[in-house]
Amino acid sequence: EVVTVANMPMTVFDMISAMQNKYADRVAFRYVEGKDTVVEKTYAQYVQDIRKATGYLQQELGEPKGKKIVILSRTNYEYGAVVFGTMMAGAVIVTLNQGKTWAELEYELGMVEPDLIFNDGIDYGYRAQLEALYGARLRPMDAWTAAPEAEMVNRIDHEGLLMLMFTSGTTGRSKGVMLSQKNLFAAMPAFLDPFDDVRKATGWDTDKFCSLSALPMFHISAMTSLVSWSITGHCINLCNDLKYFYRDIGAMHSEVMAVVPVLLKSLYKDVMKGRRDRLNGLCVLTCGAAMFDPKMLKDLMDKGFFIAQMYGLTETCGDGAWNSSQEEKHLTSVGHVDNSCEYKLDDGELCMRGTPIMLGYYKDPEATAEVIDKDGWFHTGDIARLEEDSYMYLTGRKKNLIILDSGENISPEELEDLVEKCPAVQECIVKEMGKKIGAVVYCPQDKQQTVQDHITEMNRTLPLYKRIGVVEFSAEPLPRNATGKLLR
Numbered sequence: 001e002v003v004t005v006a007n008m009p010m011t012v013f014d015m016i017s018a019m020q021n022k023y024a025d026r027v028a029f030r031y032v033e034g035k036d037t038v039v040e041k042t043y044a045q046y047v048q049d050i051r052k053a054t055g056y057l058q059q060e061l062g063e064p065k066g067k068k069i070v071i072l073s074r075t076n077y078e079y080g081a082v083v084f085g086t087m088m089a090g091a092v093i094v095t096l097n098q099g100k101t102w103a104e105l106e107y108e109l110g111m112v113e114p115d116l117i118f119n120d121g122i123d124y125g126y127r128a129q130l131e132a133l134y135g136a137r138l139r140p141m142d143a144w145t146a147a148p149e150a151e152m153v154n155r156i157d158h159e160g161l162l163m164l165m166f167t168s169g170t171t172g173r174s175k176g177v178m179l180s181q182k183n184l185f186a187a188m189p190a191f192l193d194p195f196d197d198v199r200k201a202t203g204w205d206t207d208k209f210c211s212l213s214a215l216p217m218f219h220i221s222a223m224t225s226l227v228s229w230s231i232t233g234h235c236i237n238l239c240n241d242l243k244y245f246y247r248d249i250g251a252m253h254s255e256v257m258a259v260v261p262v263l264l265k266s267l268y269k270d271v272m273k274g275r276r277d278r279l280n281g282l283c284v285l286t287c288g289a290a291m292f293d294p295k296m297l298k299d300l301m302d303k304g305f306f307i308a309q310m311y312g313l314t315e316t317c318g319d320g321a322w323n324s325s326q327e328e329k330h331l332t333s334v335g336h337v338d339n340s341c342e343y344k345l346d347d348g349e350l351c352m353r354g355t356p357i358m359l360g361y362y363k364d365p366e367a368t369a370e371v372i373d374k375d376g377w378f379h380t381g382d383i384a385r386l387e388e389d390s391y392m393y394l395t396g397r398k399k400n401l402i403i404l405d406s407g408e409n410i411s412p413e414e415l416e417d418l419v420e421k422c423p424a425v426q427e428c429i430v431k432e433m434g435k436k437i438g439a440v441v442y443c444p445q446d447k448q449q450t451v452q453d454h455i456t457e458m459n460r461t462l463p464l465y466k467r468i469g470v471v472e473f474s475a476e477p478l479p480r481n482a483t484g485k486l487l488r
Helices: 012-021 043-061 077-088 102-112 127-137 181-187 189-202 220-231 242-251 261-272 294-302 365-371 412-419 445-460
Strands: 027-033 037-042 068-072 092-095 116-119 138-140 161-166 176-180 210-213 235-238 256-259 284-287 306-312 320-323 341-346 349-354 378-386 392-397 427-433 436-442 470-474
Touching: 012 043, 012 077, 012 220, 027 043, 027 077, 027 242, 037 043, 043 077, 043 116, 068 077, 068 102, 077 092, 077 220, 102 127, 102 176, 116 127, 127 138, 161 181, 161 220, 176 181, 181 189, 181 220, 189 220, 189 306, 189 320, 210 220, 220 235, 220 256, 220 306, 235 242, 242 261, 256 261, 261 284, 261 294, 294 306, 341 378, 365 378, 392 412, 412 427, 412 436, 412 445, 427 470, 436 445, 445 470
Parallel strands: 027 235, 068 092, 068 116, 092 161, 116 138, 210 235, 210 256, 256 284, 284 306, 436 470
Antiparallel strands: 027 037, 161 176, 306 320, 341 349, 349 378, 378 392, 427 436
């Protein structure tokens, strides 16, 4: 039976019941253990382990309802069991980015006040500090394996706090985004409908598809995939470290993968150099978290790939817009808005209202009030335009806008796209520098004059107020936050 939006489970309990009753014999996860051993876990085993994780929390905490359970680990099979085991216990799952600095994590852990922390045991540079503060609450990711299986009971408050995920914080402290079960399942049509688009456009049997999961689970895209692929009984092939990407995709046949720009560039090189066999059947790429080079996307489409672009935020449970058009003219669009929310533009800023919108920021009513107005509209911070054909285009971030003394508003992202058309540019940030528009560029030293000449020519095509007046070159890659986004 194909899961459609009409017959989709609407709770975690319903989803896990389907995993147990409909998909028991299907493979839920694959991962490579050791050098090259592929391990498979069926949905029957997965549900058993979820119930053990719930049983473990009941053993350790008595009544887990409302308790905060943190995961501080790279992606692995146990991650899924702990996520759903926590939810089924009625507790709150908190996914943290283990790659952050200790100062950032200490702030987030202090805010959360965790009851238990499941951890992979790897020293990410702060092990001593973590043990000193939280040693009694630390547990290995597989601590639950010998626990009794909990009874299958629906313990989840549908509209209460289910999950806490932190925003990446490119311009300041990260914020805890509060999401409910109601938020999460209202967003699911946005992740299920695209399977129909792929089927209709290609004739491929998407019911048999496997997804390679290379994005970390603390990312909303990976978390919603963990849920949506479980709803449909598909298999997730786990890649927990990009340095093993080619080993993992070679060992585990995967049709679908969510990609970020750096990963797309690597795949693009392989395909264009005739090495597509390294990708072992990969044919559907879902692109999110940034804008992508439309030429790359077009070239990949010409080579037989189905390219889908997604727009969503942690605050919207990943919901937003979906672009499954395979037409070149729409390649720079994030797509059509979907039916689960209302949309409007407020002075150019995209606003959304609907069930997928977060409950608010954890312990931060002021920040919540700044983004969710009294009428329930969530102000995304993204500047957008909507064309007559209903395709939406993002042009920048509101908080990144450079406002000149003349009153003109400049989108740095628009200028960065123009600078990056120079092949020598590896990274670029445009920002205000002493009342002028400036660019910081990372490129090979012997290419700096080429970049300078490109910007001079580019300026001639721009109105005076948009021209870049200062160019600085960096000898090092530009700083990024823990999720890989450039810091401004």
